[in-house]
Amino acid sequence: xxxxxxxxxxxxxxxxxxxxxxxxxxxxxxxxxxxxxxxxxxxxxxxxxxxxxxxxxxxxxxxxxxxxxxxxxxxxxxxxxxxxxxxxxxxx
Numbered sequence: 001x002x003x004x005x006x007x008x009x010x011x012x013x014x015x016x017x018x019x020x021x022x023x024x025x026x027x028x029x030x031x032x033x034x035x036x037x038x039x040x041x042x043x044x045x046x047x048x049x050x051x052x053x054x055x056x057x058x059x060x061x062x063x064x065x066x067x068x069x070x071x072x073x074x075x076x077x078x079x080x081x082x083x084x085x086x087x088x089x090x091x092x
Contacts (some may be wrong), residue, residue: 032072035082041070042084 047064055061063086070083 029065031080035080037071039082039084043067043069046084 002075046067050061050067051062066086067084068087070087071082072082074080
């Protein structure tokens, strides 16, 4: 039996792989940007609802300024989370 030797040369494969890595980074940045913008909308609506009601004594509520947007976190499955609301320090 004769041995057959084959070789294939693919030029630009590393650049191709690098472009996929950059694509993943761009998608992650876009998701995080969208989450922050969505969190701002939720924060504004929560503040609007609170400011629409006065305290029992008729004074305006100061709670609206305590609503904060937290940091984005993710788990191993790639699920992203962002906290919008009162921090535990604000409630004390």
